Amino acid sequence: MKGSMPSDAQARRDIEPVICYPVETLPQPDMALLHEARQTLAKVDEVIVPPRDARCFSVPAGHFFRITSVEGAQVGDLNLWNAHDLNERFYSGKTRALHGTHITTGERMWSSFPAMRPMATITHDTLGWYGIDAYGGSVHDVIGTRCDPYTHHLLKGGQYHHCCHSNLTRALSEHLSLPLTEAEAHVHDVLNVFMCTGFTRDTGQYFMKASPVRPADYLEFFAEIDLLGGLSACPGGDCSAEHSSDVAACFPLQVEVFKPEADLLSQMNASSPSGYDRSHGT
16 A cells, blocks of 8 residues: 655655765776787687577686677576686676676676675677667666576466576586586576666566677676686577567577687786675674
8 A cells, every 4th residue: 555645755756866886996907908808819618508508618717708699689698606616606786786787898797795706897798889778778687587487487387497597507507417406506696698678667677678689799708717607598589578488589699718818817906805804793
């Protein structure tokens, strides 16, 4: 039941917002150095993620990795873990709080507590031109969680096994020879690569629309620590209608890993864990 409207309701609505986390003091990546290094990249690995499936891949610190739409408009759900400790993983909520609902070139994927450090920096985004459209939509979001079989069952019934959550669970289980139940506990909220999303202005609901991604579009990252990645080619394809579907047109995604000539880590500030002293209590 809605409460009664106060006489100064409009005045309350008109109060200007305050940014929760001003980022002027946030450590910044050396984009000039990264751009220079991009000119000398040598490909060292490649993984093809089949439609409606997922694969894991490894990226050593100081290397670049690139996610490319190779055949058609396709959205991907990305998980990142510290390759040596799965408990340190991509923290989409804090990344969103620092950088906004969608991320692009020069912004970073931050890890979970207590490390809370940059895991990867976006170095190139061929969809950077899209910006924010008239509906409030943009690409590469950190607001959606990932399509999952639990929500699918709640809303539609049935047992659907190709949701991105399920795909990532199976991929991690196979890659590390973990039981499915153990692997599932490590699957986390994602970076929705290429997905075009936002919030409706009237109801504030999460929406999606056809991704503007084209074959050969890519999103590229610099690995700040040794990474284990997981990428699912979403069963919704370009997510223009639904994101858990056996009828949507779906395409593979390509993950490439590159090594630069220079040892960038020796020229940059290392991505070290947060300096917060937990001994005083969290």
